[in-house]
Amino acid sequence: MEPIRKHNGLVYPLNRANVDTDQIIPKQFLKRISRQGFGQYVFYNWRFDSKDKLREDFSLNQPKYEGTSILVAGENFGCGSSREHAPWALQDYGFRVIIAPSYADIFYNNCTKNGILPVKLTEAEVQTLITNAEADQYYLTVDLETKKVFDNQGFEATFDLDNYKREMLLNGWDEIAVTLTHADKISQFEEARN
Amino acid sequence: MRKPKTVIEKVWEKHVVHQEEGKPDLLYIDLHLVHEVTSPQAFEGLRMNNRKVRRPERTFATMDHNVPTIHRNVIKDVVSKTQMETLKQNCEEFGVPLADIHHPDQGIVHVIGPELGLTQPGKTIVCGDSHTSTHGAFGALAFGIGTSEVEHVLATQTIWQQKPKTLNVKVNGKLGTGVTAKDLILAIIGKFGVKFGTGYVIEYTGEAIRNLSMEGRMTICNMSIEAGARAGLISPDDTTVEFLRGRRHVPKGDAFDVLAEEWKALATDEGAVYDEQVEIDADEIEPQVTWGTNPGMCIPVSANVPTVADAIDDNDREEIKHALEYMGLEGGESISSVAIEHVFIGSCTNSRFADLQRAAEIVKGHKVSPNVQAIVVPGSHSVKAQAEKEGIDAIFKEAGFEWRDAGCSMCLAMNDDVVPEGERCASTSNRNFEGRQGTGARTHLVSPEMAAAAAIKGHFVDVRTLGVPTLS
Numbered sequence A: 001m002e003p004i005r006k007h008n009g010l011v012y013p014l015n016r017a018n019v020d021t022d023q024i025i026p027k028q029f030l031k032r033i034s035r036q037g038f039g040q041y042v043f044y045n046w047r048f049d050s051k052d053k054l055r056e057d058f059s060l061n062q063p064k065y066e067g068t069s070i071l072v073a074g075e076n077f078g079c080g081s082s083r084e085h086a087p088w089a090l091q092d093y094g095f096r097v098i099i100a101p102s103y104a105d106i107f108y109n110n111c112t113k114n115g116i117l118p119v120k121l122t123e124a125e126v127q128t129l130i131t132n133a134e135a136d137q138y139y140l141t142v143d144l145e146t147k148k149v150f151d152n153q154g155f156e157a158t159f160d161l162d163n164y165k166r167e168m169l170l171n172g173w174d175e176i177a178v179t180l181t182h183a184d185k186i187s188q189f190e191e192a193r194n
Numbered sequence B: 001m002r003k004p005k006t007v008i009e010k011v012w013e014k015h016v017v018h019q020e021e022g023k024p025d026l027l028y029i030d031l032h033l034v035h036e037v038t039s040p041q042a043f044e045g046l047r048m049n050n051r052k053v054r055r056p057e058r059t060f061a062t063m064d065h066n067v068p069t070i071h072r073n074v075i076k077d078v079v080s081k082t083q084m085e086t087l088k089q090n091c092e093e094f095g096v097p098l099a100d101i102h103h104p105d106q107g108i109v110h111v112i113g114p115e116l117g118l119t120q121p122g123k124t125i126v127c128g129d130s131h132t133s134t135h136g137a138f139g140a141l142a143f144g145i146g147t148s149e150v151e152h153v154l155a156t157q158t159i160w161q162q163k164p165k166t167l168n169v170k171v172n173g174k175l176g177t178g179v180t181a182k183d184l185i186l187a188i189i190g191k192f193g194v195k196f197g198t199g200y201v202i203e204y205t206g207e208a209i210r211n212l213s214m215e216g217r218m219t220i221c222n223m224s225i226e227a228g229a230r231a232g233l234i235s236p237d238d239t240t241v242e243f244l245r246g247r248r249h250v251p252k253g254d255a256f257d258v259l260a261e262e263w264k265a266l267a268t269d270e271g272a273v274y275d276e277q278v279e280i281d282a283d284e285i286e287p288q289v290t291w292g293t294n295p296g297m298c299i300p301v302s303a304n305v306p307t308v309a310d311a312i313d314d315n316d317r318e319e320i321k322h323a324l325e326y327m328g329l330e331g332g333e334s335i336s337s338v339a340i341e342h343v344f345i346g347s348c349t350n351s352r353f354a355d356l357q358r359a360a361e362i363v364k365g366h367k368v369s370p371n372v373q374a375i376v377v378p379g380s381h382s383v384k385a386q387a388e389k390e391g392i393d394a395i396f397k398e399a400g401f402e403w404r405d406a407g408c409s410m411c412l413a414m415n416d417d418v419v420p421e422g423e424r425c426a427s428t429s430n431r432n433f434e435g436r437q438g439t440g441a442r443t444h445l446v447s448p449e450m451a452a453a454a455a456i457k458g459h460f461v462d463v464r465t466l467g468v469p470t471l472s
């Protein structure tokens, strides 16, 4: 996967809590057998009407958010189904960073396996970012090395990410290759049990 | 004395392959269940990197998510067909056992695992599906994983996992007559919220849990993920052992009894400590109905739908407002007066033989309301066969239910079983998210008994008031 160190991008605010993976990518798009091409379907039921026409009233469709790469959302983001199609769709649409007060566990893991950085900030910090991004075009920088999020108007916040996930993201490692360096131990474990 | 441990810690410790400061543990996986929707990209990844499936015999695949539940021989949806054929080719290429759509073992992955005795206490079990938590009912550590992790487990038979915090959900007292495991888990999520389990593995304990059948325990553990917990366990006991005795993948004779003792020794020790504990009283729980767009939005059948005035803060107000709008409900109206157009009895939460049997008790001698389309989708081929042997299918069919073949069906509506926009469904499944059962579809989660009662009356009704002999 593509490494991520420092990212600067346009913020898209999604002021909702408990956004589930059924919303991020509805099930009718899960039948594809490759990892690519899911971006066009992200938030499909919000972005399109029942005749598959783009809904202008849904904020992500507004020109001011074109080219966004940082999604800011409410708590418990990515709950529900384990479908990895959700981070694939977000990434394919252009998101590299997500910022929310909390995430569902499976979704959080899935992000880090696909080069998306999930940042946890406090409820208050997230609200500030949402307010800023709703008001105007708003850019943020997210630095994974220093674990800081900041803008050029004085906002600064720090976040935490466990070292293992951080290293994987910073280096864009293939996790299977890392695990296979422990292949001997896996074999020993199997033998000991038989 | 040895430090008392929880079942969660015991299972975990037996599976650590590698441990290193500042890293998650590398855990060995005993059983990897695979289905058609979350696996194609994982097999593709193996192929691209020239990797094999490390332990095909610890892997088991089936087709459930998008299989049709009628006219199985002609699959019209080309994309679904491709996905099923892809799984078949992948299983052949990588040597993974598969129960395909026509196989007698086919069924919803979380129904067939226990049914075949693949699911056993003390195992680590994963599947590219969040309801893998179901298997925790046996005292197995079972959780859903994403497709990258599916690929990782296929290639290495292990997974990197941060040791979870433990949460004890203690259910005191007894459930009343006509109040089921489904009502209990909905009430738990209703009381503590859809994310109280995030970051934890739950163990369910207490008198009401001990009294549950394995089917009931599976219903409870199934919905752990709806509380945010990736896994939910129940300590193994005699109920667990008797359920598994004689199943295909467990040993026979004395070997079984030896194993059964090992299983029971996994139960949480007296005095073991959890990171967190919550309690709920079973006696106070009534049959539940969800009114909103997440499983925590549930109320007793005797209650009224909440209003925005009930909100505890601004976010809550927005959520209630949005959910009422989507569901087409007025705040304050009585849930039992809400008319429905569809009934779905099925899904990995409530489609086992015992679930169908209990629903059939309610249905017996009645007709489905003329305004309602009702379907029963058994969880597996073998549940279907058993029901047919015992005449359960006839009860449903005479009442006007459609009797289908096994699969996920209307639980997520990836096949043709879809609730039309704006219509309302009483469903025994586990998710009432927007669009889950079809774009614009309105889902109300209930127990099989409550779904059966709603089918007959055409609206929600307290199943205990129907005068059904087994409920009095």
Ligand code: SF4
Pocket (backbone or CB within 6 Å): B064, B065, B108, B109, B110, B129, B131, B347, B348, B349, B407, B408, B411, B412, B429, B430
């Ligand atoms: S029945 Fe529903 S919840 Fe269960 S595995 Fe199938 S789609 Fe998922």
